[in-house]
Amino acid sequence: INPEKGSPGAAEDMEAAESFIQQAMEIILQEAVKKATNVKEKVCEWRSPEQLKELLDLELKDTGESESKILQCCRDAIRYSVKTGHPRFFNQLFAGMEPHSMVASFIIEAIKTSQYTYEMAPVFTLIEDVLLKTMMKLIGWEEGGDGLFNPGGSMSNMYAVNLARYRYCPDFKEIGIYASPRLVMLTSQECHYSIAKAAALLGFGTKNVYVVPSDNRGKMIPSALCTHVSLQGAVPFFVNATAGTTVLGAFDPIDEIANICEKHNLWLHVDACWGGGALVSKKHKHLLKGIQRVNSVAWNLHKMLMATLQCSAFLVRDKSCLLQRCHCAGASYLFQQDKFYDVSYDTGDKSVQCSRKPDAFKFWLVWKAVGTRELEYRVDRALALARYLAQEIKKREGFRLVIEPEFANVCFWYIPPSLRNLPESPELWKKLHTVAPVVKERMMKKGSMMIGYQKHGDKPNFFRMVVISPQVSKQDLDFVLDEIHRLGKDL
C-alpha cells in the first residue's frame, strides 16, 4: 500500500468525487424527490421479498463495482422503496416532503458531526437551544426549561420516566432499583407502546405499568386515574398522558390529569409526539390545554410538522440541570473542564447517547423558511381536510366512521355491498375484519395509495387515514374513498 495515495472511493481527486456526487444527486432529485411526489406515479412498486432480493443484488463482495453499477444501485433502491412523500401515502404518522427540511438533512449529512460538544458542533448547539426555547414558549413555560433532541419519541418517553425516577430518588442512579418500593407508572390504554418498552428497559417491568381506561373517544378517564393512584402496595411516581393517540388521535384531558398529579406529587409527562403540532395553531391548541402545568413533553417535529426523520424533542420544565445530573458520567476525554470556552455549552452529558445527530437543524431551517404563521396554516388545513374526509365518509354508503375525529386521524370501516344488509352481529364483525387486509394488499400491489389498518380493542380491522401533508387536497381524499370502493366492492 502506498500511504501517499488515497483509498478507492475516498478520492483525493476532487473532480471525480464531485462528478460522482453530482450524478448521484441528479438521480436522487429526479427519482426520489420529483417523481416520488408526483401523483401520477405509483406510491410503491410492490415486490415479494424473494423477488426483491434478486432484483437488488444485495451481496457484498471482496471487490468493488463500477461507478455506473453503483448509480444503478441507487436507482433500484429508489424504485422499490415506498414513496413516503407521495400525496397518496397515508400509512404512518409522517408523510409529505418538506424541501427545507430535506436541504437541512443534506447539510447535516455533508457536515457529518456529532452534537456532544460546542467545539464539535458550534452552530447546531446554538440552533438546538433556540428551537427548544421557542417550543417551550408555545407550551407555555414562561420561565423556560431544558431539553434535547433524541433518536425518536420512544427515547423521549424513556427520558421522562428516567428523570421522574431520578427526582423521586437520586440514589437509584448509583445503587439501582433493587429492594426499592414497587414504583409504578400510570398511562392510558391508548398510549404508545414505548411506555411499556420503557418500563421493561429501565428495569421497572411491564407489570408495573398500570393502564387507566379511556372513554369511548379514546381519552383517559381522570376519575379512573384517581382510583389507580390510591391503590395499595405500590408507589405511583409517573403519569403519562397522551396528546394525540396513535390510532384514534385522541387527546387526554391534561388539565384534569394535572390536578391529580399535583395533588399526589406525581411527575406528569405528556407524550405529544403526534399531537404536539396542534400547539402552533391558535384554533387547535386547546386540545393540549393545561400543558404548561406538566413536568415534561415529548414532541416529534417529524410527524405533523413534516421535518425529515428523525426530529424528536424532549422538553422538561426544570432549571436545576436535572437532565444533566440524571444522565452525566463526566467522561474526561470529551467533557474536559479546562476548555477555553464556557463548557456549559457542551450538551453531551444530558444525553444517554454519546454521538448524537444534529436533528434540531432539520426543523429550524423549515421554521426560518416558512414562519410560524405558515406552520399554523398547514396544521389548520390538515385538520380541515380531516374534517372534510369525515363528512364525505358519512355521506357515502358503505363507509362508517369509528368515531368523530378530534385531530388528523380519520378511522373508518369500508363495508362491501355483500355485507351491507347483514344485521349487526359478531358474525358481521368477523367478516368485516377480513376486508381491510385484502383491500390493503390490493392497493399495495397496484401502487395507487397506502393506508394503514388495525384492529382496536374489540373492534374489527378498520382503516386509519392520517392527513398531514399540505400537498394533499380534497381530490386526493375523494380518490382514497373511491379507490377503497374500487378495490373492495367485490368482497
Next chain:
Amino acid sequence: MEPTTGDLTDPLINHADGQLFLHEAFKIIVEEVLCKGTDVKEKVCEWREPEELARLLDLELREKGEPQENLLQRVRDVAKYSIKTSHPRFFNQQFAGVDYHSLAGRFLSEALNTNLFTYEVAPVFVLMEAEVLRGLRALVGWTEGDGLFCPGGSTSNMYAMNLARYRLYPEVKSQGLRSLPQLTVFTSPESHYSVKKGAAFMGFGMDNVILVKVDDGGRMIPEDLDEKIELSKSQGAVPFLVSCTSGTTVQGAFDPLDLIADVCDKHKLWLHVDAAWGGSVLFSKKHSHLMKGVHRANSVAWNPHKMLVAGLQCSVLLLKDTTDLLKKCHCANATYLFQQDKFYDVNLDIGDKSVQCSRKVDCLKLWLMWKAVGSAGLEQRVDKAFLHARYVVDQMKKREGFQLLGDPQFVNVCFWFIPPSLRGKEKNADYQNKLAKVAPVIKERMMKQGTMMVGYQPLGDRVNFFRITILSPLVSQKDMDFFLDEIERLGNDL
C-alpha cells in the same frame, strides 16, 4: 387565516419551488462543505464565541418566513461556521474523512425518508439491513445470528446489557429488577462511559459496574476479572455480563478476548465486546488478530461510522443468538403496526427487535460503500490508517519534545508535547501542573487559527496529553508532518 373548504382543492406546497431550492442548496453544499471542507488550503474551523456566533446566525424563529436568497445565505453560514470533519487535518474524534459512496447513500436515505419498522414501509432496507448484518457477522466468525442497527454505540452496548439480563431472568421484562438479586456488570476503567450510563438508565445502578484492572497499555487483566467476579458472588450479587473493549476510546487498547472468554465461560457470563471503535480491524487480514477470540462473544457492538468512514450514524449490534432473543426481549406486539394478518411474511417486520419505534435507515450508507469498494477496499483503508499511525509514532520518537504514553496498539497515538521551557525539568515539583496546562493552550490556539483539530484529555494520574486518531482515507504523510510541525509551532513558546 382560517382555511375555507375552497382552499382545500389545491395543494399548498409548490413542489417546483421546493425542488429549485434543493438544487441551489445542493450546489452550496458541494462547494462549501465538500470541496472547501476537504481542502488543506482552507481552515478546519472558523472559531467564534457562542454569543458572537448566535448574533451572526440570527437564530430567532419568527412569525413570517424568508425568501430563498436569505435561506441560501443561511446554508452558507451554517457551512462556514461548522467544523470541517472531513478535512485532512481533523483528528479530534474517532470519525473523520469522507467516503463519497457512503455520502451518496446518506443523501439517498434522507430523501427516501422512511422508517425501518416494517417491510411494507421499507422493503428495500429491511432486506439490505439483513444482508449487511450477515456480512459483518461473517467477519466476526458467525455463520448465523441476529442483530440490528442502533442510534449509536451507546445504545448497542445498552441492548447487550438488556439481552444478557433477559436471558438470565426472562421474568425481568414484566417484573422488573426490584425482586431480583443485585446484578453486576464487569468492565475496565478504560471502557466507554456508555456502560455506566446504560447501567444507570436500565436500573442496575452505576455502583454495580465493577471495574477490572488494566495493564500499562490499558488492556483488561483477565486474572483480575476472575477475582472480581468471585468477590462479587461472595457478596451475594449475581454477575451477569462482561463488557470488554476492542479499541478503547483514549488509548486504543484491545482487551484480550480469548482469555476473557475463558473467564466468562467458566462463570457462565454473557460476553459483550464493545468494538465500536476497533471492530473495523476485522476487515484486515493483517490486524484482525487484535480481536482474536471475538467469535466466542455473545454480542458485538461495532460502529462503521468510525474507522470505515460510513458517516454518522452507522452503529450495529451483532448477536450470536439464533433463538429470536432480541425480539422476545424487546417486543410489545403493537397491533397498529405489527398486524399478524398482513399479506406478506410478517417475520420481515423487524420493528419489534428494537426499543425504538421509528428507526432510521442507517444500512444504506454502509451497503453502498461496501458495494463500491469491496471488502478489499475497506481492508486497505484500515491498513493504511495503521501505517500512518506507525509513521507518526516513528517521527515522534525522532523529534525532541514529543513523549509517547506508550507504544500504540491501534491508531490512537497519545503523547505529551513538552515545550522547550519544560524539557529536562521532570523532577521539578510543579512539572505535572505546568505540563497539564500545555495542551489546553495549544488546543485553543489551533482552533482559533483553524489550522487543525486534535483532542486532549487526562487519564488516571496522567495529566493532559494529546490523542491523535488517524483514520481518514484522505490523509497523507504530508498531513502527518504538518501535524507535528504545527504542534511545535503552536506550543514552542509555552
